[in-house]
Amino acid sequence: MSLTREKAQLMSASEIDRTLVRLAHEVLEKTKDLDLLAFIGIRRRGVPLAQRLARKIETLENRKVPVGILDINLYRDDLSTVDIKPVVSATEIPFEVAGKDIILTDDVLYTGRTIRAALDALFDHGRPARVQLLVLIDRGHRELPIEAKFVGRTVQTTDIEIIEVKFQEIDGMEKVLLVERAAAGEA
Numbered sequence: 001m002s003l004t005r006e007k008a009q010l011m012s013a014s015e016i017d018r019t020l021v022r023l024a025h026e027v028l029e030k031t032k033d034l035d036l037l038a039f040i041g042i043r044r045r046g047v048p049l050a051q052r053l054a055r056k057i058e059t060l061e062n063r064k065v066p067v068g069i070l071d072i073n074l075y076r077d078d079l080s081t082v083d084i085k086p087v088v089s090a091t092e093i094p095f096e097v098a099g100k101d102i103i104l105t106d107d108v109l110y111t112g113r114t115i116r117a118a119l120d121a122l123f124d125h126g127r128p129a130r131v132q133l134l135v136l137i138d139r140g141h142r143e144l145p146i147e148a149k150f151v152g153r154t155v156q157t158t159d160i161e162i163i164e165v166k167f168q169e170i171d172g173m174e175k176v177l178l179v180e181r182a183a184a185g186e187a
Contacts, residue, residue, distance in 0.1 A: 004162060004179040010155060013174035016136070019152040020049075023134060024056035026150055027103060034061060036101040036129060040068040040093065042118050045107035048169040049136060053105065068093035070104075075117035097126035103150070107165040109135040112144035137163050137176060 011019070031037050037057075041050030047069050054065040069092040104118055115133060122131065134150035139157045155163060155178065164177040 003182055004164075005182050006177055007161070007180050008178045009175055010137075010163070010178050011153065011176035013168075016152075016174060016176065019136065020052055020056060023150050023152055024053050024060060027053065027134070028057060028060065030132075030149070031101060033101065034063060034065075036099065037103070038066040038068065038095055038097075038100045039103045039105055040070050040122065042104065042106045042114065043069055043071045043091075044170060045165050045167055046070075046105045048167045049107060049134075050103070050105040051169075053103070053134070066095040068095065068097075070118055070121055072114065072117040072121045075120045077113060077117065091121065091125070093125055097122065097128050100128045102128040102131045103134050104131055105134045107136050107167075108163045109133070109138045109146070109148050109151075110141055110163075112142045112146035115146045116144055136165060139163050 027037075028034075039050035039054050041047035050067050054067045057063075057065050069090075071091045102122065104115070104122065106114060106118070109115065119131065122128070132149040133146070135148045136152040138148055138151045138154045140154075141157070141159070157163065157178070160181045162179050162181065164179055166173045166175050166177070168174045
């Protein structure tokens with residue numbers, strides 16, 4: 001029994017890839033010192049996003065860009081409503097954060113609360129020179145004063161609509177969907 005119904009496919013695999021190429025170019029244009037650049041993906045779908053962007057920049061610039069993985073579960077402000085025992089996965093940042101120009105990546109920017117938690121978690125690992133946010137989809141409805149510097153696509157949504165990003169690495173498929181919560185009688 002599905003609690004959502006698909007309304008539209010917003011992006012195909014090729015559209016996602018073209019968007020990531022554009023975002024990689026934007027990051028390069030706005031980065032003064034590539035030696036300081038590093039990506040940190042917010043676990044789950046921010047991670048493949050960060051890894052793909054780092055590979056694209058490596059192809060374009062012939063240089064490796066470090067990538068880290070950030071788990072924010074213990075930093076969420078809704079921890080008591082998520083689960084009795086939240087699943088905590090490892091944060092893996094194999095480089096020194098201090099002084100780096102960090103591009104924090106996530107799939108969808110919504111209220112801003114995930115990013116607030118990510119910033120708290122990130123600063124526990126050191127003080128970067130700069131942190132910029134990159135998201136594949138910005139759907140609006142902010143509750144906190146958080147804005148992405150790099151946005152793949154802006155999608156206006158209602159409160160009952162949800163953006164579902166599907167990445168091959170996690171979901172076995174590649175697309176972005178707009179879904180809607182089903183009414184009680186429809187589910």
